[in-house]
Amino acid sequence: MTRFHLVAAAALLLGAGSLATPGRAQDAPSGDAAKGKRIYLADGCFVCHGRSGQGGAYNGPSPLLAKTPMPFDGFKGQVRAPSNDMPAYSEAVMSDQDIADIYAFVQSLSGRGNAKDIAILND
Amino acid sequence: MSKRRQSPDSSRRNFLKSATLAGAATLAAPVAVAAQGNAPRPALKAAVPGPRQVAVETQPPSKDPVNQSSSGGDFMVDVLKTLDFDYLAMNCASSFRGIHEALVNYGKNQPEILTCPHEEIAVHMAQGYAKMEGKPMAMMCHGTVGLQHASMAMYNAWCDRVPVYVMIGNIVEANKRAPGVEWVHSAIDPAALVRDFVKWDDQPTSLQHFAESAVRAYKIAVTPPMAPVLLSLDAELQENPIPDPEGLRIPRLSRVVPPQADTGALAETAKMLVAAENPVIICDRLARTAAGMARLVELAETLQCPVLDMQGRMNFPSRHPLNHTFRRDAVLGQADVILGIEMNDMFGAVNAFSDRIVRTTRSVTKKDAKIITLGVRDLYMKANYQDFGRYQEVDLAIAGDGEASLPALIEAVKRLVDLGRQSAYEARGKKLGAARLAMVERAKSDATIGWDASPITTARMCAEVYAQIRNEDWSLVGNAIRNTWPHKLWNFDQAHRWNGGSGGAGVGYNAPASLGAALANKRHGRLTVAFQGDGDLMMVPNTLWTAAHHRIPILYVVHNNRAYHQEYMYLQAMAARLGRGIENAHIGTTITDPNVDYATVARGFGVHGEGPVVDPKDLAPALTRAIAAVKSGQPALVDVVTDPR
DSSP, X not given: XXXXXXXXXXXXXXXXXTSOOHXXXXXXXXXXXXXXHHHHHHTTHHHHHOTTSOOEESSSEEOOOTTOOSOHHHHHHHHHSOSSSSOOOOTTTSOHHHHHHHHHHHHHSOOOOOGGGOGGGGO | OOOOOOOSOTTHHHHHHHHHHHOGGGGGOHHHHHTTSSSOOOOOOOSSOOHHHHHHHHSXXXXXXXXXXXXXXXXXHHHHHHTTOOEEEEOOOGGGHHHHHIIIIITTTOXXXXXXXXXXXXXXXXXXXXXXXXXXXXXXEETTHHHHHHHHHHHHHHHTTOOOEEEEEEOOOGGGSOSSHHHHTOOSXXXXXXXXXXXXXXXXXXXXXXXXXXXXXXXXXXXXXXXXXXXXXXXXXXXSOOSOGGGOOOOOOOOOOOOOOOHHHHHHHHHHHHHOSSEEEEESSOOSSHHHHHHHHHHHHHHTOOEEEOOSSSOSOTTOTTBOXXXXXXXXXXXXXXXXXXXXXXXXXXXXXXXXXXXXXXEOSOTTOEEEEEESGGGSOOSSSOTTOSOOOOSEEEESOHHHHHHHHHHHHHHHOOHHHHHHHHHHHHHHHHHHHHHHHHHHHHHTTTTTOSSBXXXXXXXXXXXXXXXXXXXXXXXXXXXXXXXXXXXXOSGGGOOOOOSSOOTTOHHHHHHHHHHHHHTTTOEEEEEEEHHHHHHOTTHHHHHHHTTOOEEEEEEEXXXXXXXXXXXXXXXXXXXXXXXXXXXXXXXXXXXXXHHHHHHHTTOEEEEEEOSGGGHHHHHXXXXXXXXXXXXXXEEEEBOOO
């Protein structure tokens, strides 16, 4: 399991995916969620991670990003120098501000709901 | 596909019949007899007539009968009937017109012909059918161009270790071929094209030879390791009268007993499994029959050990507490003994691969973990195509059929399990059950993300489908790439719930193979469902016509992400690696502009079509209508516009 997967998995194990740690998100540089959404969709983040940040699959599972509990620095580090099969995005392709905007967008996503509220998920 | 076109010498066949009937004396007179035909012939260019030409011009013309009372094709049909084929899938072609005619008239269309608008559909239908019904389907095609179409599907069946009984038409003798198309549709060794991925092939030169080779081919195909076989049928043999009916005999098909592994090796395996602290079972193409799943459950429950199901077959119940398929790394990281049964790629199962500039692998198991393999894969290999995967060092490699060998292994394990061990095993099982439940709850929670989004998430799509079929006798026979939701959340509890994937990852498998499985399910009254990738459907959309024509009930749910999505991601990765931006990754990888309206395509082929469904709220009603159509005996398709994965 890669570093990024480990972080995501740890978040999942803690049940933190839908309970983003406010302090960590607040540590992020100011980002524009609307602009981040445009970049997220235009630059193909959604291709592996889903339009709702629900995760997906590339060569293996792609972590969900909706309300990621990952601190901004870790998030940016993964974008710049991914530890797994994720493509690396250099500054020439994606600026620090772009990453901050994307981070703001994924924090704005609704994330997990309560599965018990959806009857057909409990068949 | 090009078929036999009108030959300048349209009397060729009649001449051949007369030659056979008139005996050897007439065989020396082909040119003269051909010259009796009605069609114009080009002028002979030989300046000086040779002895044959002189003979032609001085001997009386041979008989030119226009009727015959039997054909070699009739006998071939008699042989096929002894082999218990229910269906023969084909795209019609002149090189097998003899046996085709015999089948529909003399044979009264038994085995029943399935009309397929592409040979790839025919082979894939046979592949899906065999995995569900447990016996091969026959298919037939042109020996050259038809076989070229069929070849990718045959490769899938080969990689999937599925028996498909392929017959091709050929005109062996050069002097019997009409000019033009019959020459380009003939080959000296047509099977050479696919010999790398068939288990056995032959080109019989007499009807008795055919009978023996036909039975032999069937036996070889269904003996594990199973695989496609091929018979090349000479057109002359098919079409000409049977020269000696009384002298022909159809051999009896032997009962095939799969090879059981060496009992000593199984006893040694049992010792290792019983003594292990954390034994793990991994399986891929294990269950050939319902007994396979029951036996694997018995072994796992006896040991209270986790099972990782690679899902090449319906091996293990999805909701069993010992099913840890989606906890692979956690389980293998703890394992001290790993038993791989009928594994396609043992190396890939116990190693992680990094697809970076420098490609690397690392083991996901402990250094001292013992690995045992049991299966028939090593019993029959070929060298060219690399479907055998990277070499994995193991401690014990046991050759034998997994399903057939499990009873002896279970017995050996049970003999060694004492009360003290049983108690420890129960504790282990409880821990595993709790870990699996946590995984399921996490998956359900993940599924809620983007629940109301459009395009529709794959989690929502799968949940909506399951909600409507879960109380039926359902069978999921096709899936889109890397769609894990069904196996995470649905209750796969019987042998017919699932039948594995393509084998060779050849795109174009899913639609026709699912249809073949649906045909098998039809007689059992099951509700057949297939998630259908749009890229796969674009390869063989005409499969839908075969579904409608033969009234095969099946629900296709199109996972329409409007892309060859895996390739889209690969291109994005390549571009990012080079720092060139990823704005162009959609070029050549997406299926947009125009978007395909698959529901309209379906309706055009005579299939009930729903969609495109864009709003998740519209999905349940569309599925309800489509399932009603399927229950009435029709095929139906629901086009769901989805998020990528």
